[in-house]
Amino acid sequence: MISNFTLRTVMSISLLMVLFMSAFAQNNNLAGRVSTRSGEAVQGATVRVLGTQLAISTNEAGEYAFNGVPLGNRMVTVEVVGFETAQQSIVIAAGSNTLNIQLQESSSNLEEVVVIGYGSQRRDQLTGSITAIGSKDFQSGVITTPEQLIQGKAAGVQITSAGGRPGSGSTVRIRAGASLNASNDPLYVIDGVPFSPTTINGSASPMSLINPNDIESFTVLKDANATAIYGSRASNGVVLITTKKGTTGAPRINFSTVNSLSTIDKYYEVMSADSLRSYVNTYGTAAQIARLGTENTDWQREIYRTAFTTDNNVSIAGAYKGLPYRASVGYLNQQGVLKRDVMDRTSASLSVTPKFFNNSLKVELNLKGSLQNSMFANDGAIGSAIVFDPTQPVYQENACGNYFEYMQGDLPHPLAPRNPLAMINLKDDDAKVARSFGNVQIDYTMPFISGLRANLNLGYDISRGQGGVFVPDFAAMENRTQGLQTRFMNDYTNLVGEFYLNYNKTFSAINGHLDATAGYGYYDYQTATNNYPSLRADGTVLTEPVFPRDIQQNRLISYFGRATYTANEKYIISGTLRADGSSRYSPENRWGVFPSAGVTWRVNRESFLEDVTTLSKLNLRLSYGVTGQQDGIANYSYLPNYYLSVNEAQYQFGEEFYRTYSPIAYDRDLRWESTATYNAGVDFGILGDRIDGSIDVYRKNTRDLLSTIPIPIGTNFSNRLLTNVGNMENTGVEFNLNAIPVRRENFSWNVNFNFTYNTNKVTNLTAVADPNYFVEVGGITGGTGQNVQAHVVGYSPFTYRLQQQIYGADGRPLEGVYADINGDGVGNESDRRLFGSPLPRYLLGFSTGIDYKNWTFSTVLRSNLGQHIYDNISSNLAIRNNVLSPIGIINNAPSSLTNTNFINNSALSNFYLHDGSFLRMDNISVGYNFMNALGEGKNIRVSGNVQNVFVLSGYKGIDPEIQGGIDNNLYPRPRTFVLGVNLDL
Numbered sequence: 001m002i003s004n005f006t007l008r009t010v011m012s013i014s015l016l017m018v019l020f021m022s023a024f025a026q027n028n029n030l031a032g033r034v035s036t037r038s039g040e041a042v043q044g045a046t047v048r049v050l051g052t053q054l055a056i057s058t059n060e061a062g063e064y065a066f067n068g069v070p071l072g073n074r075m076v077t078v079e080v081v082g083f084e085t086a087q088q089s090i091v092i093a094a095g096s097n098t099l100n101i102q103l104q105e106s107s108s109n110l111e112e113v114v115v116i117g118y119g120s121q122r123r124d125q126l127t128g129s130i131t132a133i134g135s136k137d138f139q140s141g142v143i144t145t146p147e148q149l150i151q152g153k154a155a156g157v158q159i160t161s162a163g164g165r166p167g168s169g170s171t172v173r174i175r176a177g178a179s180l181n182a183s184n185d186p187l188y189v190i191d192g193v194p195f196s197p198t199t200i201n202g203s204a205s206p207m208s209l210i211n212p213n214d215i216e217s218f219t220v221l222k223d224a225n226a227t228a229i230y231g232s233r234a235s236n237g238v239v240l241i242t243t244k245k246g247t248t249g250a251p252r253i254n255f256s257t258v259n260s261l262s263t264i265d266k267y268y269e270v271m272s273a274d275s276l277r278s279y280v281n282t283y284g285t286a287a288q289i290a291r292l293g294t295e296n297t298d299w300q301r302e303i304y305r306t307a308f309t310t311d312n313n314v315s316i317a318g319a320y321k322g323l324p325y326r327a328s329v330g331y332l333n334q335q336g337v338l339k340r341d342v343m344d345r346t347s348a349s350l351s352v353t354p355k356f357f358n359n360s361l362k363v364e365l366n367l368k369g370s371l372q373n374s375m376f377a378n379d380g381a382i383g384s385a386i387v388f389d390p391t392q393p394v395y396q397e398n399a400c401g402n403y404f405e406y407m408q409g410d411l412p413h414p415l416a417p418r419n420p421l422a423m424i425n426l427k428d429d430d431a432k433v434a435r436s437f438g439n440v441q442i443d444y445t446m447p448f449i450s451g452l453r454a455n456l457n458l459g460y461d462i463s464r465g466q467g468g469v470f471v472p473d474f475a476a477m478e479n480r481t482q483g484l485q486t487r488f489m490n491d492y493t494n495l496v497g498e499f500y501l502n503y504n505k506t507f508s509a510i511n512g513h514l515d516a517t518a519g520y521g522y523y524d525y526q527t528a529t530n531n532y533p534s535l536r537a538d539g540t541v542l543t544e545p546v547f548p549r550d551i552q553q554n555r556l557i558s559y560f561g562r563a564t565y566t567a568n569e570k571y572i573i574s575g576t577l578r579a580d581g582s583s584r585y586s587p588e589n590r591w592g593v594f595p596s597a598g599v600t601w602r603v604n605r606e607s608f609l610e611d612v613t614t615l616s617k618l619n620l621r622l623s624y625g626v627t628g629q630q631d632g633i634a635n636y637s638y639l640p641n642y643y644l645s646v647n648e649a650q651y652q653f654g655e656e657f658y659r660t661y662s663p664i665a666y667d668r669d670l671r672w673e674s675t676a677t678y679n680a681g682v683d684f685g686i687l688g689d690r691i692d693g694s695i696d697v698y699r700k701n702t703r704d705l706l707s708t709i710p711i712p713i714g715t716n717f718s719n720r721l722l723t724n725v726g727n728m729e730n731t732g733v734e735f736n737l738n739a740i741p742v743r744r745e746n747f748s749w750n751v752n753f754n755f756t757y758n759t760n761k762v763t764n765l766t767a768v769a770d771p772n773y774f775v776e777v778g779g780i781t782g783g784t785g786q787n788v789q790a791h792v793v794g795y796s797p798f799t800y801r802l803q804q805q806i807y808g809a810d811g812r813p814l815e816g817v818y819a820d821i822n823g824d825g826v827g828n829e830s831d832r833r834l835f836g837s838p839l840p841r842y843l844l845g846f847s848t849g850i851d852y853k854n855w856t857f858s859t860v861l862r863s864n865l866g867q868h869i870y871d872n873i874s875s876n877l878a879i880r881n882n883v884l885s886p887i888g889i890i891n892n893a894p895s896s897l898t899n900t901n902f903i904n905n906s907a908l909s910n911f912y913l914h915d916g917s918f919l920r921m922d923n924i925s926v927g928y929n930f931m932n933a934l935g936e937g938k939n940i941r942v943s944g945n946v947q948n949v950f951v952l953s954g955y956k957g958i959d960p961e962i963q964g965g966i967d968n969n970l971y972p973r974p975r976t977f978v979l980g981v982n983l984d985l
Contacts (some may be wrong), residue, residue: 031065057506117229128226129599134681141233150744152845152862155734155754163971166334166343169205174237183631186237193459196494202431202465209435222557224625224677228596231578232628235675251318253592273390307335360445367438376429381420393913403768412476426475431467445573449506461494473537483537497724513566521558570599589671596625617685629673693737700730732758756843783875793920796837804912841866869916945978
């Protein structure tokens with residue numbers, strides 16, 4: 001038997017041995033310092049001992065320390081924003097161990113760091129749905145507006161160019177938009193300055209005043225967790241644009257020139273002169289046959305041309321006595337394929353980014369400006385070239401400038417189409433636009449509170465558009481007014497003031513990290529319109545303006561905050577809150593509050609996955625947030641207003657007639673549209689991110705939609721009222737995949753594929769439930785006041801509302817015969833039903849690039865699936881009464897007329913509705929780099945590119961990619977052949 005003394009002795013010795021061994025183990029320490037190559041401390045770097053659960057962040061001195069590190073050979077990694085990940089091995093011996101690590105600044109920060117609202121964040125620590133696109137992934141070729149750089153590059157982002165006009169912009173929709181009557185455009189923020197969304201008179205697009213060559217990267221914020229920091233302007237997403245900045249080291253000069261030729265790839269299919277003569281001889285009267293000419297004029301080829309474009313840019317970037325800078329100048333001259341259409345742009349930019357007081361004070365100065373001159377060709381000639389009689393000559397001696405015109409006596413026929421070439425050559429539509437924007441951003445790290453910094457951002461965006469139109473008195477298009485002179489000049493001012501505090505602190509004791517921001521914003525928008533009289537060509541006044549100058553202004557005041565907390569480098573939670581007060585709403589509804597929250601779980605950091613070496617990243621994200629809408633709403637819609645009648649409601653006093661003012665219906669309770677978004681996402685990386693991607697599922701519910709509803713007769717107002725009565729639901733799935741199938745020393749191949757599924761429907765349109773109510777939209781030509789689309793509860797916005805065509809035994813449509821939907825025995829307009837939507841159900845993007853030694857090859861393809869197009873050109877012109885016009889002239893028509901031989905307009909038939917799905921190859925390019933051709937480090941790159949290579953679609957029109965879904969008078973997108981040279985010196 002063991003005595004109590006012996007038992008106590010054994011237990012005491014055992015306890016001492018355990019304590020001794022524990023103390024010995026705790027002496028296996030590892031400590032050190034993380035710094036830059038220049039010796040500066042790196043705070044907040046994550047130091048991790050691989051194969052263990054040991055991870056910690058460095059303090060403000062860059063120091064770290066571990067206790068109880070297992071003995072033996074260990075691998076230590078260091079990660080931090082802005083630097084390359086470092087990895088170093090060390091043999092852990094008993095006692096104290098020291099490992100100091102120096103970090104190399106990242107050469108591709110975009111791969112690791114994502115710009116977000118009021119700051120930046122590591123890509124793998126995001127809680128919201130964000131896509132970042134760097135310059136190496138941009139579209140190539142002739143790019144005149146910034147958004148064209150990322151077309152087809154981001155899931156959930158649809159970019160549709162307005163056509164082939166020089167400087168023409170694009171319609172950008174992020175997750176299909178969230179509004180019916182207000183704006184669906186995203187908010188653009190350039191270097192921290194919200195870009196004014198106002199259309200600038202005199203410019204084909206306000207975005208064309210930005211030189212794409214100055215852009216470094218795009219960040220697209222899609223869900224509410226990412227966008228809510230921008231509050232009332234963020235329901236349709238946010239696009240953050242970062243421009244190129246200066247770098248340290250010796251100056252680098254870059255010169256690039258891109259020159260191209262653009263040609264029409266496809267013309268509208270219309271009847272030839274011989275076909276038209278045959279048709280008129282078959283169906284026309286003797287008098288109509290006698291009006292035919294003997295020419296064979298192809299009017300489309302008369303108005304189009306091969307267009308030349310040159311885009312030249314030179315920049316110098318470097319550092320002068322430690323002061324980083326970049327300066328650039330660009331010149332673009334772009335001809336349109338429509339004759340006399342041309343735009344030239346001269347742009348300049350300057351960026352200076354000095355740092356003072358051991359980098360505690362950082363200043364960023366960005367200045368940009370552009371001058372744009374445009375001659376806008378008369379695009380009405382596009383439609384006229386389709387309809388004008390090809391049996392007539394281009395020229396004929398007359399009083400209309402010797403262009404053939406249909407005459408009625410000695411004057412041009414007032415109802416006849418005009419000579420397409422005369423429409424172009426006899427109309428001067430000139431404009432000049434100047435725009436300057438920029439900001440100064442001062443960032444100061446407080447010395448008295450570790451991790452606290454203050455940021456002041458002062459920005460501006462000012463522009464002036466001016467120009468006018470001149471048509472001579474002999475031109476048939478303005479014969480009744482004896483010519484025309486107009487003039488315009490508008491000024492736009494956007495001022496921005498923002499201040500925020502940021503607290504960024506690592507708590508080593510609990511292995512946590514807090515990044516918190518709180519700030520204030522002031523935004524002032526003003527538009528001044530100068531109204532000038534309209535004149536005849538000789539200067540005689542036609543109309544006087546009611547108000548010589550009109551000033552519109554609105555202001556926005558904001559308070560915003562965001563906090564992100566990271567625990568154990570695995571669990572991330574973030575929240576934002578923004579309060580906006582807008583002068584566009586009454587004092588009772590002026591303020592809106594927009595919150596969001598999100599969480600991320602970095603699953604691959606858990607112990608149960610630490611041995612899965614093939615999995616380099618696995619993040620699960622979940623977020624919710626609310627954003628608002630104010631753009632696209634008039635400045636004073638909540639106030640009582642009056643409009644001045646034009647011709648109606650005039651009262652006579654003596655021999656004078658006076659126009660009267662009538663009240664406009666208004667809603668003082670007008671308030672914000674608001675969109676609540678739920679988002680769940682997965683980010684994954686395999687084989688060291690050789691394969692990486694993301695999947696997002698979202699649902700957006702928009703309420704208080706601004707909608708125009710009828711109001712009772714007798715209220716003394718107009719019978720329509722803009723108010724908040726609608727709701728809309730939007731759901732979708734996004735998938736993005738990047739892969740590097742091959743990566744060798746002299747050969748690499750990268751692939752990107754993105755897929756979007758989106759569906760939306762209107763869930764309410766009226767203040768009182770009415771299942772039969774709908775809002776007609778989608779006006780067309782060819783029929784007074786006809787609409788072919790509608791907003792209907794339970795259906796997608798802009799759903800087509802048409803009659804169902806009946807076909808004969810031969811498969812041809814029967815004119816005027818439609819399905820009897822309501823069963824009243826007659827197929828008429830009351831039997832209209834709902835068909836497809838102009839909004840694509842699926843978006844696909846594919847891009848790939850191959851690098852082989854000094855050669856590069858790349859291509860980009862896009863596809864829209866599930867959209868429909870209404871062919872308004874055929875519905876308006878492909879009828880016999882157009883060709884054999886009752887006014888006594890002969891017109892041309894689309895060749896599809898021979899398939900139907902309709903006599904009268906059947907514009908509401910779904911015969912004209914077509915599947916608009918397509919596959920388009922945006923570009924294909926090849927390039928060669930002459931390395932060190934002009935000396936060490938001085939390279940030449942030569943590239944060739946073809947844009948708009950092909951389009952595959954079942955739609956027979958010239959282009960199936962039409963925003964809004966109604967095909968009528970689209971400026972053709974040309975095929976462009978590009979040669980570029982880049983000198984990097």
